[in-house]
Amino acid sequence: MSNNKLFTLAELAQHNKPNDCWLLIRGKVYDVTKFLADHPGGDDVLLSSTGKDATDDFDDVGHSTSAEAQLEELYVGDIDTSTISSNVNNTSPKQTEYNQDKTPQFIINLLQFLVPLFILGLAFAVRFYTKSA
Known part of the structure; x- marks a missing residue:
């Protein structure tokens, strides 16, 4: 995992669709697109966490160590912390609410x-x- 690519919060927020979904957890950016269909909580849970810091959402569920290991396989880079406001848990203004049933x-x-x-x-x-x- 020597990928040191830095992403801004705005770049992260653009990846908020079922065919392109990234999450920010503990300062790291993960491409969870391939995992959407397999996520036990459903894809809407992951899609609703795009464009913001999803650390609390992730930690509140109490994921297993195997889930943590699986997450590391989806790592694509780090977040540029200078692009995150002090209130990081609010959704980005560019993020649209996910409407599962369309x-x-x-x-x-x-x-x-x-x-x-x-x-x-x-x-x-x-x-x-x-x-x-």
């Missing part, structure tokens, strides 16, 4: 509006029906 955002927004409205209408209907009966 539902268009306008449908999600519409449902977020209509479902509560429907529930409210149903509550009023039940109250009205029980008062008039």
Whole structure:
């Protein structure tokens, strides 16, 4: 592992797709693209951690020593620490939220509006029906 390639956080954030996915863990950059399909937690877990420091996400799960060893095989370089703000755990502004089922955002927004409205209408209907009966 004598690869001393340095990447900026902006460069790392560009690798945030299922066919090109990199993670930053403990200051090291890993290309996890080949591992997405095999990840026990699913590819969405890895994709949601791109463009930011994923160290806490990785450590919180409590990966095994074999997982740590497997991670080392995916190493591509180090992060240029001068490109990371003091609040490294926030997602990069360039990172897009991963939408696993590819539902268009306008449908999600519409449902977020209509479902509560429907529930409210149903509550009023039940109250009205029980008062008039």
